Amino acid sequence: QPQLVESGGGLVQAGGSLRLSCAASGRTLSNYRMGWFRQAPGKEREFVATISRNGGIIYYSDSVKGRFTISRDNAKNTVCLQMNSLKPEDTAVYYCAGSSKYYGATSLSTYDYWGRGTQVTVSS
Numbered sequence: 001q002p003q004l005v006e007s008g009g010g011l012v013q014a015g016g017s018l019r020l021s022c023a024a025s026g027r028t029l030s031n032y033r034m035g036w037f038r039q040a041p042g043k044e045r046e047f048v049a050t051i052s053r054n055g056g057i058i059y060y061s062d063s064v065k066g067r068f069t070i071s072r073d074n075a076k077n078t079v080c081l082q083m084n085s086l087k088p089e090d091t092a093v094y095y096c097a098g099s100s101k102y103y104g105a106t107s108l109s110t111y112d113y114w115g116r117g118t119q120v121t122v123s124s
Helices: none
Strands: 003-007 010-013 018-025 033-039 046-051 058-060 068-073 078-083 092-099 118-123
Touching: 003 092, 018 033, 018 092, 018 118, 033 068, 033 078, 046 068, 046 078, 058 068
Parallel strands: 010 118
Antiparallel strands: 003 018, 018 078, 033 046, 033 092, 046 058, 068 078, 092 118
16 A cells, blocks of 8 residues: 655745645555545544546635645655645645545545655645
């Protein structure tokens, strides 16, 4: 199974940008649909974005659509999340996840592999 490690989180002012990366080892990422999820304090983990194995199908949550961009580089075994126009409500721990399934792209339950997360804090 792939080992997923997120990086790129940090503290940024509202309106700023961050780029999260997810590096995989142990398995080729091209075998998995990849997603980003986030969990704010006191809230449930929620879907942010997902990208299909070849990058051709992408979904975003309504709350980040137009501001975040998910991408993948299967040759480098990495998935990225470019986050622009950040808002305080984007503050959360962001998780990278991989799924071997071909359904339920936006559902947490379909993802088999998870990283440990990276903290993103947006100040107002």
